[in-house]
Structure formats: structure tokens, C-alpha cells
Amino acid sequence: MRRLAWLAVFPLLMAVTAAPEGRCTWVGDVAHLGVGPDTITLIGVEARDAGPCAAPGLVFLRQLALDKPVRVERDVEARDPAGGMLAYVYLADGTLLNERVIAAGYARVGPMGANQAHAGELVAAQLAARSERLCLWSGERKQPGKPEVVRGIRPLGGGGGGPRPILPPPQLPPLPNPRGPR
Numbered sequence: 001m002r003r004l005a006w007l008a009v010f011p012l013l014m015a016v017t018a019a020p021e022g023r024c025t026w027v028g029d030v031a032h033l034g035v036g037p038d039t040i041t042l043i044g045v046e047a048r049d050a051g052p053c054a055a056p057g058l059v060f061l062r063q064l065a066l067d068k069p070v071r072v073e074r075d076v077e078a079r080d081p082a083g084g085m086l087a088y089v090y091l092a093d094g095t096l097l098n099e100r101v102i103a104a105g106y107a108r109v110g111p112m113g114a115n116q117a118h119a120g121e122l123v124a125a126q127l128a129a130r131s132e133r134l135c136l137w138s139g140e141r142k143q144p145g146k147p148e149v150v151r152g153i154r155p156l157g158g159g160g161g162g163p164r165p166i167l168p169p170p171q172l173p174p175l176p177n178p179r180g181p182r
Helices: 002-017 051-065 097-103 119-131
Strands: 021-029 032-035 038-042 069-073 085-091
Antiparallel strands (some): 032 038, 069 085
16 A cells, blocks of 8 residues: 555656756746746846846847756755746756856846755856956945955955855764764
8 A cells, every 4th residue: 555655656756856857948037947838947046136237148048048958956945936946057068057147247146045055156156257347246346355245145254243154064073872882
């Protein structure tokens, strides 16, 4: 009986964890695109206040992904509040699309929640785009001596009472067994 129950549940589990591969069928803006029947929201890509960079960013994303094969990778949280699939999207050459859009300056690093698999790469891409003054960062003037803050992430040694950096959990040694060795 348990085997029959498992066989009934297994396809449902596969539907939740399987990541679609296919062609990018449409691009809505710099943070949303379609792969097959799914609407994909790029994890960590925030383009709501892109302003004059929205149109060039859309053209950029369409040139990179539209009608091209892509691979979708999910993280911890599966869906955004609107029901779109949260994912990292890879182009056929292995380029992480989420990172590429941010590195070009067409989007900022946005809230990622529990989806932290590529947070370091996305933050590094934003810092590089910012230092090169690409699109979103073209009119910004950096103040000397002031640490850069990326959406609540402050570089180590930044000082001040601001937000703490988001760091991976430390690797701790296993706790000793209170009952002694087995």
C-alpha cells in the first residue's frame, strides 16, 4: 500500500522540483521572461526603478535570451508573490543571465529572501557596474570615504551602526556527544 501511495506522490514531487529547460519565448521586462509555459522571475534582479535604463535593458535582455535555449535553476523559494517561478537562468554558453543583467547596469540587486545561492556573484556584479558607472549608476557620484551599501549589505570593515552584511553560516565542528563515544 505504501508503494502505491509513493507512486502517486512521486510525479507531484518531480513537478515541483524539476527545472524547465527550453527556449525563452518572451521577455516582459528586465526581471521577467517566459520559458515554455512558465513565467520566470529572475532571482535577485530588481528593475522597478530603472527609469531611462528600462528600454535599453529590455533590448539587451531580448538580444541575449529571446528565442534562445536556456536552462532554469531554482533555489529555496519556488514562487514570487505574483505566482511567477523564482529562478536563475543560464544561457547555452553557461552565462548566468541574472548576473549579466546586473553587471551591465540595467538592474539592481533586489531582495532575495532565502534564495542566496548566487548572492555573492550578484552583489559583485552590481559593485562592478557601479564602479564603472554603467546605466543605472551613470549619474551617481561616489562620496570618498563612505562605504558602498548594496540593498542592506555593507562590506566588512564598513563600520557604523547600519545593516549587517549577509554572510553564509559559519562551518562549525560537530558538537561532542554528551553520552561519550559510541
